[in-house]
């Protein structure tokens with residue numbers, strides 16, 4: 001093992017890359033591990049468009065000099081801040097261009113282990129190399145947190161997969177595929193399967209599906225006043241979530257968890273309406289009660305909300321049933337780190353600088369949403385997370401003092417009541 005580096009970033013998606021860009025600009029030595037825009041390039045269906053608007057689908061360098069808008073302008077690609085869905089391919093090409101400018105040394109390797117020994121972290125890479133670091137930022141996105149309904153587990157990946165298992169949909173051409181789920185991923189996937197020549201059907205437990213309405217552009221004054229635009233959609237509440245994550249952090253913990261669970265539900269983008277409605281059959285109000293393999297096909301036993309029963313047969317079933325962040329599912333975290341990590345709602349309790357209760361260990365992206373609100377589930381949350389983490393690391397590095405974990409919310413309240421000053 002070589003000398004300890006100041007920072008290791010685990011993850012090279014929008015969060016990891018934006019954090020690397022900020023650290024680089026401050027001259028902080030770091031290494032960044034992961035596949036550049038990995039899940040976007042391999043775990044999202046080809047042909048997908050982003051639900052987030054153009055202005056909210058950008059990565060962040062400290063000067064905001066290389067935005068998605070700038071990239072599209074330079075590359076001669078269509079772009080609009082609002083109302084023009086961003087194709088997945090465009091985001092990925094932009095992400096790669098951003099990486100080569102601001103994080104040129106991304107190492108396409110996985111971290112297999114992360115432990116803490118005395119004052120430093122020890123990362124074990126998938127090829128066996130060990131790296132010591134003073135601070136570590138975990139920005140690994142959603143992939144480890146996928147959910148599959150228990151009734152579908154154990155039937156084998158030949159028959160049942162998760163939506164994140166599919167980028168190329170052509171192998172499903174002419175095959176009968178059932179997509180389970182009623183959110184944006186399910187609607188996108190069922191539509192793209194249908195458009196790729198599969199015999200696709202969607203089954204959802206809700207009685208209706210939610211698809212956003214197309215916004216009138218330019219936005220009338222009334223709309224702008226009653227529902228101002230934000231990085232996570234229109235509305236005053238969304239604006240609060242999008243622009244004031246630090247304020248969100250002050251909300252009592254249980255209330256925060258409830259808000260994150262309930263807000264910004266899984267509606268599909270407005271542009272899916274005419275591609276999905278009337279084209280892809282949807283069976284609504286049904287859950288999968290149990291499933292079995294018979295004659296090389298999946299037999300789904302469905303249970304309706306009214307108690308009705310139905311059977312459906314498919315060659316393949318895709319569970320587009322989302323993600324549930326839970327740090328215990330991050331396979332690289334050692335038991336000793338997990339033991340020291342204070343959590344709420346299975347995600348780390350974080351200070352105002354996104355530092356966990358393990359000094360020097362930071363979390364960004366969806367794993368930080370319970371602390372800073374739903375904006376952290378989206379790319380646009382990196383606008384807040386990247387400078388916040390980088391500035392804290394810069395201060396700690398310059399002070400050359402060991403990292404000290406900030407008090408968690410409850411402790412902070414107590415300290416404030418005692419007149420103490422708390423930062424992260």
Ligand SMILES: Cc1cc2nc3c(=O)[nH]c(=O)nc-3n(C[C@H](O)[C@H](O)[C@H](O)COP(=O)(O)OP(=O)(O)OC[C@H]3O[C@@H](n4cnc5c(N)ncnc54)[C@H](O)[C@@H]3O)c2cc1C
Pocket residue numbers: 010011012013014015016033034035036037038039040044049050051052056057109110111112139140141142143185332364365366376377378379380
């Ligand atoms: C189907 C779908 C559609 C979405 N659409 C939108 C949208 O339109 N707009 C939006 O804002 N958000 C959208 N999201 C949410 C979006 O995926 C996340 O907000 C965003 O990707 C989080 O970025 P991230 O950098 O945290 O993680 P990711 O983009 O998921 O990147 C994770 C990184 O971690 C790396 N990694 C993972 N494990 C390891 C390891 N052990 N060692 C090293 N590296 C590792 C990966 O290789 C990758 O580089 C969507 C999500 C899904 C599932």
